[in-house]
Amino acid sequence: MPGKQRGSTFSQLRLCLCFLMYCWVLADPVCGYFLKNCTIRGNLSDPSNMKVLCYNRNLEVIPIAIPRKVSNLDLAMNKVSKIEKLDFKGLSNLKILNMPRTQISQVENGALGYLEALQVLGLAHNRLTTLSDYLFQGLANLSLLHLDNNLIATISSSSFQTLSSLKTVNLTKNNLYNMKEVQPIVQLPHLQELYIGSNRFTSFQSQEISNTSIELRLLDLSRNPLGVFRITADVLPYLEVLDIAYCGQLGRMEWDVLNRSFLSNVNRLNLSGIEMSFKRMGMVLQTVNSSLVHLRMQDLLNGSRLKVKAVQISPILQDSHNSFFSTIKSPTCVFQDLKELWILKLGSNKILTLNDAFMNGLHKLETLNLAGNKLSSIRKGEFKSLTSLKTLLLYDNQIASMEDGAFEGLVNLTELNLDPPPFSHLTSLENLRIFSQRHKGLSHLPINFLEGLKSLLSFQAGSLNIKDLHRNTFIHTPRLWFLDISKNEFTALTPKLFRPIPRLNSLYLSKARIQSLDFLIAANLSRVTFLQVSKNDITVVNETVLQSLPALTYLDMQDNPFTCGCSDAWFVQWMESDNQTQVVGAGEFTCNYPADLKDTKLLDVELQFCTVDLGLYCYISTTCLVLLTLVASFAYHFLKWHVIFGYYLFLAFLYDTKQRNKLTPHGCQYDAFISYNAHDKPWVLRELLPELEGKQVWKLCLHHRDFQPGKRIIDNIMDGIYGSRKTICVISHRYLESEKLVKRRTYLSWPRAGEQTGVFWQQLRLALETKDDLISQPLGC
Ligand SMILES: *[C@@H]1O[C@H](CO)[C@@H](O)[C@H](O)[C@H]1NC(C)=O
Ligand SMILES: *[C@@H]1O[C@H](CO)[C@@H](O)[C@H](O)[C@H]1NC(C)=O
Ligand SMILES: *[C@@H]1O[C@H](CO)[C@@H](O)[C@H](O)[C@H]1NC(C)=O
Ligand SMILES: *[C@@H]1O[C@H](CO)[C@@H](O)[C@H](O)[C@H]1NC(C)=O
Ligand SMILES: *[C@@H]1O[C@H](CO)[C@@H](O)[C@H](O)[C@H]1NC(C)=O
Ligand SMILES: *[C@@H]1O[C@H](CO)[C@@H](O)[C@H](O)[C@H]1NC(C)=O
Ligand SMILES: *[C@@H]1O[C@H](CO)[C@@H](O)[C@H](O)[C@H]1NC(C)=O
Ligand SMILES: *[C@@H]1O[C@H](CO)[C@@H](O)[C@H](O)[C@H]1NC(C)=O
Ligand SMILES: *[C@@H]1O[C@H](CO)[C@@H](O)[C@H](O)[C@H]1NC(C)=O
Ligand SMILES: *[C@@H]1O[C@H](CO)[C@@H](O)[C@H](O)[C@H]1NC(C)=O
Ligand SMILES: *[C@@H]1O[C@H](CO)[C@@H](O)[C@H](O)[C@H]1NC(C)=O
Ligand SMILES: *[C@@H]1O[C@H](CO)[C@@H](O)[C@H](O)[C@H]1NC(C)=O
Numbered sequence: 214m215p216g217k218q219r220g221s222t223f224s225q226l227r228l229c230l231c232f233l234m235y236c237w238v239l240a241d242p243v244c245g246y247f248l249k250n251c252t253i254r255g256n257l258s259d260p261s262n263m264k265v266l267c268y269n270r271n272l273e274v275i276p277i278a279i280p281r282k283v284s285n286l287d288l289a290m291n292k293v294s295k296i297e298k299l300d301f302k303g304l305s306n307l308k309i310l311n312m313p314r315t316q317i318s319q320v321e322n323g324a325l326g327y328l329e330a331l332q333v334l335g336l337a338h339n340r341l342t343t344l345s346d347y348l349f350q351g352l353a354n355l356s357l358l359h360l361d362n363n364l365i366a367t368i369s370s371s372s373f374q375t376l377s378s379l380k381t382v383n384l385t386k387n388n389l390y391n392m393k394e395v396q397p398i399v400q401l402p403h404l405q406e407l408y409i410g411s412n413r414f415t416s417f418q419s420q421e422i423s424n425t426s427i428e429l430r431l432l433d434l435s436r437n438p439l440g441v442f443r444i445t446a447d448v449l450p451y452l453e454v455l456d457i458a459y460c461g462q463l464g465r466m467e468w469d470v471l472n473r474s475f476l477s478n479v480n481r482l483n484l485s486g487i488e489m490s491f492k493r494m495g496m497v498l499q500t501v502n503s504s505l506v507h508l509r510m511q512d513l514l515n516g517s518r519l520k521v522k523a524v525q526i527s528p529i530l531q532d533s534h535n536s537f538f539s540t541i542k543s544p545t546c547v548f549q550d551l552k553e554l555w556i557l558k559l560g561s562n563k564i565l566t567l568n569d570a571f572m573n574g575l576h577k578l579e580t581l582n583l584a585g586n587k588l589s590s591i592r593k594g595e596f597k598s599l600t601s602l603k604t605l606l607l608y609d610n611q612i613a614s615m616e617d618g619a620f621e622g623l624v625n626l627t628e629l630n631l632d633p634p635p636f637s638h639l640t641s642l643e644n645l646r647i648f649s650q651r652h653k654g655l656s657h658l659p660i661n662f663l664e665g666l667k668s669l670l671s672f673q674a675g676s677l678n679i680k681d682l683h684r685n686t687f688i689h690t691p692r693l694w695f696l697d698i699s700k701n702e703f704t705a706l707t708p709k710l711f712r713p714i715p716r717l718n719s720l721y722l723s724k725a726r727i728q729s730l731d732f733l734i735a736a737n738l739s740r741v742t743f744l745q746v747s748k749n750d751i752t753v754v755n756e757t758v759l760q761s762l763p764a765l766t767y768l769d770m771q772d773n774p775f776t777c778g779c780s781d782a783w784f785v786q787w788m789e790s791d792n793q794t795q796v797v798g799a800g801e802f803t804c805n806y807p808a809d810l811k812d813t814k815l816l817d818v819e820l821q822f823c824t825v826d827l828g829l830y831c832y833i834s835t836t837c838l839v840l841l842t843l844v845a846s847f848a849y850h851f852l853k854w855h856v857i858f859g860y861y862l863f864l865a866f867l868y869d870t871k872q873r874n875k876l877t878p879h880g881c882q883y884d885a886f887i888s889y890n891a892h893d894k895p896w897v898l899r900e901l902l903p904e905l906e907g908k909q910v911w912k913l914c915l916h917h918r919d920f921q922p923g924k925r926i927i928d929n930i931m932d933g934i935y936g937s938r939k940t941i942c943v944i945s946h947r948y949l950e951s952e953k954l955v956k957r958r959t960y961l962s963w964p965r966a967g968e969q970t971g972v973f974w975q976q977l978r979l980a981l982e983t984k985d986d987l988i989s990q991p992l993g994c
Contacts, residue, residue, distance in 0.1 A: 251276060260284060260306055267291070268311075275300040285309040289335075295319040302327045311335040313359065318342070326351035337383065338362040344372040354378050361385040361408065368394040373401060381406040385433070388413060392421040399427050406431035410456065416441040417457075423448045430454065435483065438462050443469040444476070455479050455501075459486035468493065470500045477501075555601075558582040565589065571596045582606045584630070590614040597622030604628040608661065627681055634664030642666050646673040658682060664689045671695035675721075678702050684709035697721035699745070704728055708735035719743040723769070726750060730758045738762060745769040752776040752805070754784040759794075769797040774805030775815050779823035785816060854953060868931060882936035883914040885981055889943035896963075897943060904974050911981055913941075939981055 251267035260282030267276060272291035279286060281303045289311055298321040301307070307328050318340035325334070331352050341363040349355065349372060356378050365387040373379065379401050389395065390413035399407060399422045407429060414437040426447060431454040434442075439460040455476065460466055466487050470476060479501040484494070555577050564586035571581070578599050588610040596602065602623050608630045620626070636642060645666065660683045663669065669690040679701040687693060693714040699721045705728065711717060720741055727749040734757050742764050751773040759765065775781055788796045802815035810818060848856055885905075889897050894917070905911045914937050920929040934940055961976050 251279075253280065263306075279304065282306045284330075285311075287311045288315055290314045292316050294340075295321070296324045297321055298324045300324055305329055307331055309333045309335075313337040313339070315339060320345075320348055322347040323350060325349060328352060329354065331355050332378075333357045333359075335359040336363070341365055342367075342388075344368045346371045348372050349376050352376055356380040356403075358382045360387070363387050365389060366394075368397065370397050373397045376401060377403070379404055381408075383408040384412070385409065386411040390414060392417060396422050399423055399429055402428065404428055406433075408433040410435040410437065412437055414439060415462070417443065419444040419446055419448045426450050432456070435459055439466055441467045441469065443467070443471075445469075445471050447472065447475050449475065451478060452476060453478055454481040456481075456483040457487065458483040461487045468497050470497075473500045475500070556580045559586070567591075567595050569595075571599055573598050575599055577601055580604045583610070585609040588612055590616070591619040592616050593618040594621045595619060600624055602626055606630045607659075624680075628683060629659045630661060631659035634659075634661045636663065637665035640665055641668050643668055644671040644673075645669055646671075647677065658686060660685050661689070663687065666690050667692070669693055671697075673697040674701075676700040680704075682706065682710055685713075686710060688713045690714065691716070693717060695719045699723045699725055701725050706732045708732050708737075711736035711738055715740065717741055721745045722749070724748040728752075729755075731755060733758050734761045736761070740764050743767045747771040747773070749773055753780045756783050756787070759784075759787060765794045767795050767797065771798040771801060773802070775802055776806040777804035777810045777813065777815055777818045777820070778807070779820065781815065782820035782823035785818075785820055788816070881938045882912075883919075883933070884911040884937065885939040885941045886914040886933045886937035887916075887941050887943065890945055890947045892947050893943050893945045896945075900970075901941075901943070905977070905981075909974070909978055909981075941977075941981075 250270040250272065251265050254264040254266060255262040260280075261284055263280060263283045264285040264287070265279055265283045266287045268287045268289040268291070270291055272288065272293060275288060275293055275296070277300075283304060284306050286304070286307055286309070290313070293312070293315045294317060296317060296319070301310070301324065304327060308330055310328060310331055310333070313335050314337075316339065317336065320341070322345065325331070325348065328334075329351055332354055334349075334352065334355055334357070337359040338361070341360065342365060344360070344365060344367070346369045348369075349358075353375060355376050358376070358379060358381070361383040362385070365384065366389060368389070374397065379398075380403050382398055382404065384395070384398075385408045387409075389409060392414055395407065395409055398404060405428060408431075410433045414434065417434055417437075417439055418441065424446060427449065428451055429449055430451055432449070432452060433454075433456040435456045435458040437460050439457065440462045442457060442460070457466070477500075482501055484497065557575070557578055557580070559582060564583065565588065567583075567588065572594060575598060579601055581596075581599065581602055581604070584606040586609075588607070589612060591607075591612060591614075593616040596605070596619075599605075600622060603625055605620075605623065605626060605628070612631065620629070623629075636645070645663075658674065658677070658679050663672070663686065666689055670692055672690065672693060672695070675697055676699075679698070680703065682698070682703070684707050687710065691713060694716055696714070696717060696719070700723070703722075703725045710732075715737060717738055718740055720738070720743065723745050724747070727746060728751065730746060730751060734755070738761065741762050744762065744765060744767070747769045748771070751770065753776055754770070788799050800814065800816055804810040804813045804815055804818060887897060887901065897915070902913065902915070906913055914933040916929065916933065919933065920926075921932075924932075961973060961980070964970055964973055
């Protein structure tokens, strides 16, 4: 059986078989029979291209019958734990040996020495722990060595000695911890690229690797716990690429480059993930300021630890052939964690693309200065996470294309400065109409959008979703005559916007969410003859507004939600009386408020009473007051007693009404209430009382006798009167102070001295016996 497999325990036999097979192969070099687990590719008579592919075959040993002229041998992904000394004997034509993921933990001394033409050796993802003295002996033409993802902790000082052609070594992801280990590597005369990232180095000190200048062009130290990065001598004069991303212990790293010129050739620098103050970063960047082309600073500042308010990265580079930031790299990164940041100035940095840097984070950013860079396009949603942004400066760039939705998300933007002004050279342009296609989602027209258009007469910018126009928008177009900014999203406009265009004649502002025309008052639009503000949210028209438009001849205010109250009265009156301005569709203006007038025509609403002016009200009320005062004075002077009597009568009337409601009808307590003057008391006691109570047996109410002590006098009088069927007034001369009042009533006269009193008493009895009131009206039970 033509052996193809060798048990590791039968090495003697194996050697023997190996020899036999070798002879066989020589006899028939094209035959692949012995390599049935490998594939031979290429023109076998042209060995420079012959490939033997044995990857992923579960091989535990290296096949022995490999054609000697093979130039490329791939043994990846097998289970060869050890490379034996003679495994590659005779493969003197081999240029590429690829053995990653082959579980190699051991390589016998000199095993690779036969591969004198080898240029690329791939030993990544194996289990090597040590690179011994003679490991690479004889590989004089080796230029690329992959040793990444091993367990290498020590490198013998002479292991790389003979690798005089070596250019690139990848030792990423090993267990190296001492920089001295790589010293033999960096000393190689042609070494250009050294990848020693993801090891365990705690410091990088130039003197540990060399005291003289070395050829190295690329040094990848990323993801090492470097506490120190120190260069004390000019040992890396050719270094162009330096990657120290994610180095640092707990994010911190001491950066100590003694002389700024030491890294003067570095053009690519990765400083991602290193926590550094901006001052310190500025110092770091200054050491590379003359050459840097590409800077990557992902995860630079950890926002959760650092509350940065403002960042200014000024141009470090003056040299116009290079650029400082050619690109702001990867979004999630540079600025995303700066949660508190509200000012970011990146002006004059020669940034070429934004590269999604503002698609996430920075929700508090209010000012972003990107002026003076080399941006050539703004892509869709480039700023979409900057919802608080108010000022965006983009002037002095080379923006040639702007995608739809380029400014999407900038809901709070009030100032956008774009450059170059798109029309700056069109100094003779008279009519400009911009369409919605290109500027869809543009919420703010760039301030300098119209710059240079000094002849512009007509500007139409409808349907653009513009939310705000900066007050300087029209400063470049003093001759503007016709302006159509309908169908936008303004809610308010500033009067200052119109001041630079005093010649404006026609203004179209329909369907623009305008709520008030008050901005026109101070806008100085004395020449406007045509104003269209239909389909807005205007509820009231201020008189001053129309006064500020003296030339107006055409006004279109259709489809506004008028408040049909007195606030619109003036407007209605004006519409009906003004003979200069045609108000289009005035008859169709409808009310929106109040609810009961909804959909009523404004002109049908009765608002005349609103127009009665205040002066008239004042005149009328003052006149009334004066007349009233006069009447009152006259009445008091000439009708004093009538007034007083009237007053008491009124009081009594009120009391009566009250009493009638209060008291339930009951029998009267007295037959008569006697009203008399104190001076007449003797007569009452002597004459009246004995006659009426004694002889005629009437029950009388006398104040001195029947009034309840402690009760208010007025109440006693009232109760007395109400408790009596009749009231008898004893009227003497004194009583007759009020004679005018009683003379209209029938009364009984007390006979003069010497005359008979019989008739008097008789008449009095008759009066008391009558049912109807005689003299007590309106009082009595
Ligand atoms: C193989 O290479 C030889 C010499 O270069 C050439 O003559 C021959 O045609 C090639 N054969 C194939 C199949 O390419
Ligand atoms: C060669 O391949 C066969 C099947 O493809 C497999 O059984 C055998 O183990 C392989 N030989 C080696 C040496 O791995
Ligand atoms: C090594 O490379 C050099 C230059 O490329 C070449 O001249 C030389 O023949 C190579 N040595 C072998 C053994 O292939
Ligand atoms: C070095 O090794 C790392 C880790 O395997 C790999 O990601 C990187 O691409 C390699 N670099 C080169 C230049 O081979
Ligand atoms: C460089 O010089 C310092 C002090 O002179 C010495 O300690 C160090 O070993 C030297 N480094 C190398 C790589 O020779
Ligand atoms: C820095 O290095 C340059 C060139 O190597 C040298 O001319 C200069 O004097 C050095 N400066 C300092 C401060 O050492
Ligand atoms: C550092 O940046 C370079 C590009 O400049 C990139 O190729 C490299 O992968 C980055 N390093 C790390 C660790 O991300
Ligand atoms: C680099 O920075 C140094 C120090 O700030 C400065 O003197 C030098 O002019 C800068 N070089 C360039 C090319 O800007
Ligand atoms: C940022 O800080 C958070 C919490 O302090 C931490 O979990 C995260 O790993 C840090 N990121 C970097 C890149 O240092
Ligand atoms: C816009 O700004 C206002 C006040 O400055 C703020 O209240 C609002 O939240 C902002 N909008 C967004 C989307 O950030
Ligand atoms: C009209 O506008 C003027 C000036 O802004 C203001 O003083 C006045 O109160 C307004 N009138 C009404 C009724 O709103
Ligand atoms: C317009 O009305 C004014 C007074 O309101 C009057 O003086 C003027 O003559 C009228 N003009 C015309 C053309 O009727």
